[in-house]
Amino acid sequence: MRILAIDQGTTSTRAVAVEESGAAQVLSARDHRQSYPHPGWVEHDPEELLRNVAECISAAGNDFAVVGIDNQGESCLAWNRQTGEAVSPVIVWQDERTEGDNDRLRATGAEALTLERAGLHLDPYFSASKLGWILRNAPEAARLAASGQLCLGTTDAFFRHRLTGRFETDVATASRTSLMNLATCAWDADLCALFGVPMECLPTITPTCGEFGAIAQGGLPLTASIVDQQAALRGQGCSRRGDAKITFGTGAFVLAVAGPEAPAAGGGPVPTIAWSKDGAPPVYALEGGVHAAAAAVNWARGLGLFSAWSEIDDFARPPAISRGIAFVPALAGLACPHWDRRCKGTWMGMGLDAEPTDMVQAVLEGIAFRTAEVVRSMDAFVPIGQRISIDGGMTRNPWFCQFVADCLGREVRISRQAELTAVGTAILAAEAVGLRIEPKAEFTLIEPGEQPEEWAATFQRAVSCARSFASP
């Protein structure tokens, strides 16, 4: 028995075959274009994403029991209900164009409503203000809305509509929009009105696994649909309250299982749905992200600060922070727990002796310090276990993993199992039809080393300086 997982992330789309043993093999992978049409705007071409998904499914063949698909979270778009044709670009989760809209809503006191109902504060990260923006700025979307022919949704709903003919989204992805009531798991009329999103344009909310129809090309049944971060949480085997994982991808996302009750919404870490099965109450999670992780490292490489990855998996000099050099990786704003969009990436403390290597070392350290800051902020809502599972491309860097463990003051566990996001998606897809995938529990454990307390304090000072530079 093999399950096909389609991992549609921020930078690429991959088809992964997952065996009963959890063994995962990447069958095909396609990158897509990132567009930055204005400062702070990030877009994808919906047809390119869909083509990549369809090509990945075709290339994989038909020798699978079922298919699951995971998506890039809050990224969203508008399309024509009749033709399925997109009438807006995909506005990506990193996009900041609705910062002013969110500020204006905050000034009216609307954040009390979003926190109470969706568990989310006002921020361009979540889909709602982006969908409202599309309706106000894409004339074709407004025309279709007037004639009852507009679909608004996250990328998963677009793929599912075009692939299976069913206009549906899953409850975990819906919990990232700020339009869904976190307690009832239904679209909320007041939230929709607040953001100017007509409720009738939104997809039907389904559990994360179930019978979601057959994929038009090839006829394989789609039985799971979920946000990639939640899929990774499942793939890491996190199931008890406090079990947590960090995926170091484009961004670094910490998710912790909260259990059958939604964690309190405080405007720092974000309560969210982890997954749900038909008929059963959902499992909640708590999330906090560092919005530029591998994106920051790639950016540093693009600047010419290093060329080969092997150059940054060990450093001759002691940590940059111990030498007074810090980098705040706020290249896409400073997310949890600050939610300060104006703050930008900032190096501090360099003298004439500073070298490119010091700057990259500070970038890696900054990502680790920020991640530890996120975990600390989550601890107050859901006590996080003493062992945290980590995955993602950056975990191939042993120096970085040790530094993360030191900053967290916790043991980190790196699975030898590859492709955990796809594995999590496949586990859910299999469960929907009564099949089981049981990955082997083989890990590398890294014990935390002692880290002088003043390093975290120095980093916090750097964060404060970066924030006050942005908003004096």
Ligand SMILES: O=P(O)(O)OC[C@H](O)CO
């Ligand atoms: O596609 P990734 O792996 O960068 O993850 C994106 C997150 O789900 C955004 O919240």
